[in-house]
Amino acid sequence: MADVTFRDFAGAVMGNDAGRASSVLQQLLGLAPAPADAATAHFRGQMSSAGPAFMGKAMGLRTAVTTGTDAEIGALLVDCFGLAPDAVTGAVAVLRQRYPAGA
DSSP, X not given: OOOOOHHHHHHHHHTTOHHHHHHHHHHHHOOOXXXXXXXXXXXXXXXXXXXXXXXXXXXXXXXXXXXXXXXHHHHHHHXXXXXXXXXXXXXXHHHXXXXXXXX
């Protein structure tokens, strides 16, 4: 599979393709299939219930990844994807490797 981005995830969510969205999260965050499915469902639920306010928060993940602290990234991963604490550390590490600071 080609290199994926959060844009691919958003496109899959907007296209109601939960399977594709989950697959993208597996790659982006280093999640196993079941946690990626749960994270996709959490994201979709938040998007539906909180609307534009949530989408602004989700889009802030890009800034956090490039200029924020691990704690800021982790907090957004919990808010946006409902990640469990044990998954956050690994997901932050995967994001840091995928998107190195200053790159």
